[in-house]
Amino acid sequence: HVGNYSLTATxxxxxxxxxxAAITVDCPITVDAGTAINxxxxxxxxxxxxxxxxxxxxxxxxxxIGSGNYTLSQTTIxxxxxxxxxxxxxxxxxxxxxNYTGSGNxxxxxxxxxxxxxxxxxxxxxxxxxxxxxDIAYLLSNSISQGGVSISFYYHMCGINIGTFSLESxxxxxxxxxxxxxxxQQGSQTDAWVxxxxxxxxxxxxxxxxxYIAGGGYKGDLGLDDIVITYNQQCIYTWTTTAANGNAGxxxxxxxxxxxxxxxxxxxxxxxxxxVDNGICSSSDNVVVT
Numbered sequence: 001h002v003g004n005y006s007l008t009a010t011x012x013x014x015x016x017x018x019x020x021a022a023i024t025v026d027c028p029i030t031v032d033a034g035t036a037i038n039x040x041x042x043x044x045x046x047x048x049x050x051x052x053x054x055x056x057x058x059x060x061x062x063x064x065i066g067s068g069n070y071t072l073s074q075t076t077i078x079x080x081x082x083x084x085x086x087x088x089x090x091x092x093x094x095x096x097x098x099n100y101t102g103s104g105n106x107x108x109x110x111x112x113x114x115x116x117x118x119x120x121x122x123x124x125x126x127x128x129x130x131x132x133x134x135d136i137a138y139l140l141s142n143s144i145s146q147g148g149v150s151i152s153f154y155y156h157m158c159g160i161n162i163g164t165f166s167l168e169s170x171x172x173x174x175x176x177x178x179x180x181x182x183x184x185q186q187g188s189q190t191d192a193w194v195x196x197x198x199x200x201x202x203x204x205x206x207x208x209x210x211x212y213i214a215g216g217g218y219k220g221d222l223g224l225d226d227i228v229i230t231y232n233q234q235c236i237y238t239w240t241t242t243a244a245n246g247n248a249g250x251x252x253x254x255x256x257x258x259x260x261x262x263x264x265x266x267x268x269x270x271x272x273x274x275x276v277d278n279g280i281c282s283s284s285d286n287v288v289v290t
Contacts, residue, residue, distance in 0.1 A: 109159030110221030133216030161217030243270030
């Protein structure tokens with residue numbers, strides 16, 4: 001949001017005037033790479049920085065599914081109520097519901113009620129839906145820009161034909177499975193929903209999707225409710241240099257303090273820059289080695 005913003009006002013006679021305001025944002029990260037170093041050959045070079053940086057955390061999206069969105073019968077949906085999760089065309093669909101699923105009215109499958117509120121979403125496995133073994137239903141998230149992501153959700157997997165339910169993450173180039181369950185997990189429609197917590201903080205995550213692979217048969221309805229994605233972006237340290245030696249032999253490039261070498265040479269002369277980023281802003285400072 002940093003930049004210049006202009007407002008132009010024009011009256012009925014066509015006279016106009018414009019004013020401009022500049023918006024800046026102070027970054028709370030402070031970086032001191034240290035004082036200049038003048039050393040001699042064969043001596044060690046150690047960079048001792050001082051940094052003040054706090055992690056950046058919050059909620060990416062909270063989808064409770066809510067109340068009053070669906071009727072007491074199967075409801076066709078394109079996305080969840082807040083629009084963050086969507087069906088994927090070309091595959092079987094997720095549906096909205098408030099009590100028993102379509103199959104669950106007459107058979108033991110699916111939940112009897114939501115985990116919270118009055119609504120939940122589910123995959124219907126009656127004939128004509130995700131009925132055949134291997135049928136797939138995806139639920140795709142919007143884009144995710146934050147780092148240090150985790151997700152929690154509640155699932156209900158009641159029915160002798162329950163297949164495989166999984167969570168996959170996308171890193172910008174490929175999908176990878178991060179969590180999975182196969183087969184019936186609740187023996188009764190009135191059994192409690194179970195919460196899953198998946199820590200994805202060590203991965204690059206730009207999108208998420210739930211995947212249900214049908215086990216084959218109409219007693220395989222899967223329920224999903226209360227999906228929450230959070231983030232906790234830790235401070236990232238990056239050292240770079242203009243020295244001819246580059247970063248060869250360094251103790252690290254991503255810590256606050258580093259040892260460049262135990263035996264200095266002229267190839268280590270140059271400017272060393274430490275950049276610290278917490279996902280919202282970044283700050284840098286330089287130290288010169290001669």
